[in-house]
Amino acid sequence: MAKKNSKEIVISIDGKKINTQEGKNLVKAAEENGIFIPSLCYYEHIDPPLGTCRVCTCTIDGYDGPACTQKVRDGMKVEVQTKKLRDTRSAIVEMMFSEGNHFCPGCEKSGDCDLQHMGYEMGVSRSRFPHLFKDRLIDFNPKRMVIEHNRCVKCHRCVEEVLTDDGKRVFSFANRGNQTEVAIDYEQEARLTDDQALNAMSICPTGAILVKGAVMTPLPFGDRKFDMTSEQKGFYEPSGKDSKKAAKKGKKKTIATISLAGCFGCHMSLLDIDLGLLDIIEVVEFNKSPLNDIKEFTKQCDIGLVEGGCCNSENVEVLQEFRKKCDILVSFGECAIWGGLPAMRNTIPLEECLEEAYLNGMTSEPGEYIVPYNRELPKILDKVYPNNEIVKVDYFIPGCPPDANHIWKVVQNLLFNEDYSVLYSEFKYD
Amino acid sequence: MAKRKSGKFRDRVELLDCLWAYQSKHGYIKDNHVKQCSEDFGISEVEIEGVISFYHFFMRQPGGKFTIYLNNSIVSEFKGFERIKQAFERETGASFGSVDPGRQFGLFETACIGLSDYEPAALINFHPFINLTTLKVKEIVSQLKKGKRPADICDDIPNNIRLQPPKEGAIFFRDYKPGSIVPLLSQMKPEAVIEEVKRSMLRGMGGALFPTGLKWASCAAEGEKKKYIVCNADEGEPGTFKDRVLMTSMPALLLEGMIIAGYAVGSDEGVIYLRAEYFWMKKQLEKTIKQFYKMGLLGTDITGIKGFNFDLRIQMGAGAYVCGEETALLNSMEGKRGEPRTKQFFPTEKGFLDKPTVVNNVETFCAAARVVELGSDHFLSIGTASSPGTKLLSVSGDCHKPGIYEVAWGTKVSRVLKEAEAENPNFVQVSGPSGSCISAKEFKRSIEKDDLPCGGSFMIFNDKRDILTIMKNYTNFFKEESCGFCTPCRAGNFIIQRKLEKIGKGLAYPSDYDDIREWGEVMKMTSRCGLGKAATNSLNQALEKFPKYFDGLVDHHKEGLNKEFDLESAVQEYEKFKS
Numbered sequence A: 001m002a003k004k005n006s007k008e009i010v011i012s013i014d015g016k017k018i019n020t021q022e023g024k025n026l027v028k029a030a031e032e033n034g035i036f037i038p039s040l041c042y043y044e045h046i047d048p049p050l051g052t053c054r055v056c057t058c059t060i061d062g063y064d065g066p067a068c069t070q071k072v073r074d075g076m077k078v079e080v081q082t083k084k085l086r087d088t089r090s091a092i093v094e095m096m097f098s099e100g101n102h103f104c105p106g107c108e109k110s111g112d113c114d115l116q117h118m119g120y121e122m123g124v125s126r127s128r129f130p131h132l133f134k135d136r137l138i139d140f141n142p143k144r145m146v147i148e149h150n151r152c153v154k155c156h157r158c159v160e161e162v163l164t165d166d167g168k169r170v171f172s173f174a175n176r177g178n179q180t181e182v183a184i185d186y187e188q189e190a191r192l193t194d195d196q197a198l199n200a201m202s203i204c205p206t207g208a209i210l211v212k213g214a215v216m217t218p219l220p221f222g223d224r225k226f227d228m229t230s231e232q233k234g235f236y237e238p239s240g241k242d243s244k245k246a247a248k249k250g251k252k253k254t255i256a257t258i259s260l261a262g263c264f265g266c267h268m269s270l271l272d273i274d275l276g277l278l279d280i281i282e283v284v285e286f287n288k289s290p291l292n293d294i295k296e297f298t299k300q301c302d303i304g305l306v307e308g309g310c311c312n313s314e315n316v317e318v319l320q321e322f323r324k325k326c327d328i329l330v331s332f333g334e335c336a337i338w339g340g341l342p343a344m345r346n347t348i349p350l351e352e353c354l355e356e357a358y359l360n361g362m363t364s365e366p367g368e369y370i371v372p373y374n375r376e377l378p379k380i381l382d383k384v385y386p387n388n389e390i391v392k393v394d395y396f397i398p399g400c401p402p403d404a405n406h407i408w409k410v411v412q413n414l415l416f417n418e419d420y421s422v423l424y425s426e427f428k429y430d
Numbered sequence B: 001m002a003k004r005k006s007g008k009f010r011d012r013v014e015l016l017d018c019l020w021a022y023q024s025k026h027g028y029i030k031d032n033h034v035k036q037c038s039e040d041f042g043i044s045e046v047e048i049e050g051v052i053s054f055y056h057f058f059m060r061q062p063g064g065k066f067t068i069y070l071n072n073s074i075v076s077e078f079k080g081f082e083r084i085k086q087a088f089e090r091e092t093g094a095s096f097g098s099v100d101p102g103r104q105f106g107l108f109e110t111a112c113i114g115l116s117d118y119e120p121a122a123l124i125n126f127h128p129f130i131n132l133t134t135l136k137v138k139e140i141v142s143q144l145k146k147g148k149r150p151a152d153i154c155d156d157i158p159n160n161i162r163l164q165p166p167k168e169g170a171i172f173f174r175d176y177k178p179g180s181i182v183p184l185l186s187q188m189k190p191e192a193v194i195e196e197v198k199r200s201m202l203r204g205m206g207g208a209l210f211p212t213g214l215k216w217a218s219c220a221a222e223g224e225k226k227k228y229i230v231c232n233a234d235e236g237e238p239g240t241f242k243d244r245v246l247m248t249s250m251p252a253l254l255l256e257g258m259i260i261a262g263y264a265v266g267s268d269e270g271v272i273y274l275r276a277e278y279f280w281m282k283k284q285l286e287k288t289i290k291q292f293y294k295m296g297l298l299g300t301d302i303t304g305i306k307g308f309n310f311d312l313r314i315q316m317g318a319g320a321y322v323c324g325e326e327t328a329l330l331n332s333m334e335g336k337r338g339e340p341r342t343k344q345f346f347p348t349e350k351g352f353l354d355k356p357t358v359v360n361n362v363e364t365f366c367a368a369a370r371v372v373e374l375g376s377d378h379f380l381s382i383g384t385a386s387s388p389g390t391k392l393l394s395v396s397g398d399c400h401k402p403g404i405y406e407v408a409w410g411t412k413v414s415r416v417l418k419e420a421e422a423e424n425p426n427f428v429q430v431s432g433p434s435g436s437c438i439s440a441k442e443f444k445r446s447i448e449k450d451d452l453p454c455g456g457s458f459m460i461f462n463d464k465r466d467i468l469t470i471m472k473n474y475t476n477f478f479k480e481e482s483c484g485f486c487t488p489c490r491a492g493n494f495i496i497q498r499k500l501e502k503i504g505k506g507l508a509y510p511s512d513y514d515d516i517r518e519w520g521e522v523m524k525m526t527s528r529c530g531l532g533k534a535a536t537n538s539l540n541q542a543l544e545k546f547p548k549y550f551d552g553l554v555d556h557h558k559e560g561l562n563k564e565f566d567l568e569s570a571v572q573e574y575e576k577f578k579s
């Protein structure tokens, strides 16, 4: 940490000269000067800095590396906002989403989660990496805490910071490689004071550490920590800007929509633009869609909006038909993008899921029920597939459900090449 | 860290030794041992468990009376790994990854064990068994069942030195009288030693090629009283075994190099960090250390130089490739998980226990001893202007003469291939999976700093070897050996592995190769240490150098319907419920 009377120096960030004090952490020095360098594992008073997440990767004096492990020195040249660095940093955030099992709408930390926040700041609308869906434990054994391994990003904060009064560690990393996980010492955990336990929950950047009975009082949307304003000036969701594949120019455009393995929540959101819908009707017409109950395609459409992923054979067939009948295919909502809530089953074998649901459930008498199987019924897939694993998908609109404005802004952009910017507050995963 | 009430707790530095002691005595580390460690060292049990689970030779469950580790490196894979694996399973009744019901035999895979010139090879209770065949496996297992001890029936490991330069051109493999070099120090000031090493242009032989003289000078310049000399004998890069041969053929030369380093930088304590795979050579090293004490080459006032004291000990590792990375190695020596540190300080500033530390490779120390013996002029007369001296290559794979080759820097790949009698070589992996992949077109390139830097591994593959198989083996290695500390390496290697599986199934498109390239670049840019940064090197080079081969593996007619989605197989699980 910078001493009080340390030397005044000048560094440059993306060409901008900044006065600061020698030895200060680079992320901090930038922040004090209104420049945002994304960071996740960085925690101001942990020294040496953890440097585990790599979300803060910048180019510093010609070398690529994390900003959070750098102390500023006179004349330091830092690049933050190059195209390549921006893309690289989002890749890291995407990797974290793919590695863990993040079902934001069901998460206690949603809205206050640093991982989510980084995704928003970087405009991550989907992960370029396949989700790994590794089965992970939710550990209810500790006396006071619940450890949700699905959400841990292995930042190491808890390992460094959560200590008992006599200095014993409560957390440690265990295993290595892709098996690495955070482990908790039940004995030491039980010795923590209430405040220490709450502190553990609050330093965890994600929803991986929860304290029983003290889960954050759910705040209404809009009031949570990361809901409304970006730390960056002029936040845009980038993908729409450089949309290469815009629909053919013409008069009235046609849209088709469908809900596959979704909850119709995305369709409800679609209707949420209220009177705006009347304007839309002026310029577009709907073909096959649950909104107008047209069951079959009657012509080739400009855009297909798909809600939900594929959990059964019928979903797959419908999706393939959409691909053929729509020039541009858009996955809207988390379920369509990577599986979403229905994909919670992906970490468990199908057999176990079905048996639990139909045979061993609390309300089922032994021997009385069977798992439904009938020629008339669609067949259930081994896991829930994101649409882009089955057909090519052109655009992705995140959210569970996506904000109505976000959806229409994207559609208008695609159909009429209209410039648009999605506001930070409209870009959400829950 | 626990606040230590003076002397109440054991020193954390002893933790790995302590765990080894429990494991050797009981075959595995039991719950009460963890508890005991926790009390003795004053750290929580979870932290002890964290250390144990980091190292793959530590076991929390019985590993059998005979614990067998079969090497699964790519050289082994091509020399019959699968066959030998099955033979062990047949003969012992255990299956890999577990112990037989009678708890006699435990079978496990492990990464390269430094015996690539004798593959397939295995360690049984850490004793080496080489050139395995099904018949040999049968014999070994039956002997063990009859009550023979692995120590009695294991193989002697010949040094296998295949190529020595003509007399004056040699640096390592030439006449040597143990203990003859350190006495020369009485004629040299420490600064003069450093000057000589600088002048020789000696560079680190562990792979990074950092100038050794510079490293020593910066450590010497540190004001601290306590400093350490650490020998990196972790030799984990698959295909490397030159440190093994140096340590078995001239252990004294290594010790002299370390003592010289101690003299040069002002350190009085050295540690050899020896990988657990080399347990079998520990005795000989210890014997040499003892002799050195007797000869007055270790201890106090060495060779009569007043105040020149130096002690040396061996620290055993416990199975983790990443511990070859110098800062991970230091953490491991401190009894911690072998996670690399942030690069805020050089080890020469803050190393072992935060004291200035020189970490050098085995070969580097040996070469440094020769610099003092032969003089830097001798060095400069060999090799090229920018890379003077010689280099030890560990040659393995598809050739008739695997073994150690001492070659002048600047030697061409083709020359090595010829000497090794390689048959139809199609590609050479220089410097191991983290190094460079060289196609037949490039065999004219030379091994030197400015062309093909090399840490020692030289694996030859002939034209029948499937490149994807090789790449899958590498990726699996990195996935297993990543320390898991940073996101891009922990998750990235896993993700790349899945991608390669997809390609292997014939389900990939050309765009999948673009993904690999881009994702590899992300890992390279953002990983915390060399492991993650280098993990996709070979794969990306292979994509570039064997375009035809990779082109043949993908589907070019994509119609927007992903071929990889196979509805029939996706509903197979459900079909079980058909009544």
Ligand SMILES: Cc1cc2nc3c(=O)[nH]c(=O)nc-3n(C[C@H](O)[C@H](O)[C@H](O)COP(=O)(O)O)c2cc1C
Residues within 6 Å of the ligand: B203, B204, B205, B206, B207, B208, B209, B210, B232, B233, B234, B235, B236, B237, B321, B322, B323, B324, B325, B326, B327, B359, B360, B361, B362, B364, B365, B529, B530, B531
């Ligand atoms: C993943 C990784 C593994 C390494 N393994 C070894 C090793 O087994 N032996 C070694 O000498 N150096 C190894 N190194 C290089 C060391 O970090 C370090 O550069 C070397 O020990 C310095 O000694 P030198 O200058 O004498 O080569 C490794 C580096 C990395 C990044």
Ligand code: SF4
Residues within 6 Å of the ligand: A101, A102, A103, A104, A105, A107, A108, A109, A110, A111, A113, A114, A115, A116, A151, A206, A207, A208
């Ligand atoms: S809110 Fe954060 S921790 Fe919770 S599921 Fe979403 S990304 Fe994961």
Ligand code: SF4
Residues within 6 Å of the ligand: A151, A152, A153, A154, A155, A156, A157, A158, A159, A182, A203, A204, A205, A206, A208, A209
């Ligand atoms: S539990 Fe939370 S604080 Fe601990 S490593 Fe995981 S994400 Fe970080």
Ligand code: SF4
Residues within 6 Å of the ligand: B322, B339, B340, B481, B482, B483, B484, B485, B486, B487, B489, B490, B527, B528, B529, B530, B531, B532, B533
């Ligand atoms: S690059 Fe890999 S081995 Fe190195 S620190 Fe990161 S996870 Fe560990």
Ligand code: FES
Residues within 6 Å of the ligand: A038, A039, A040, A041, A042, A050, A051, A052, A053, A054, A055, A056, A057, A066, A067, A068, A069
């Ligand atoms: S914030 Fe810099 S590495 Fe995590």
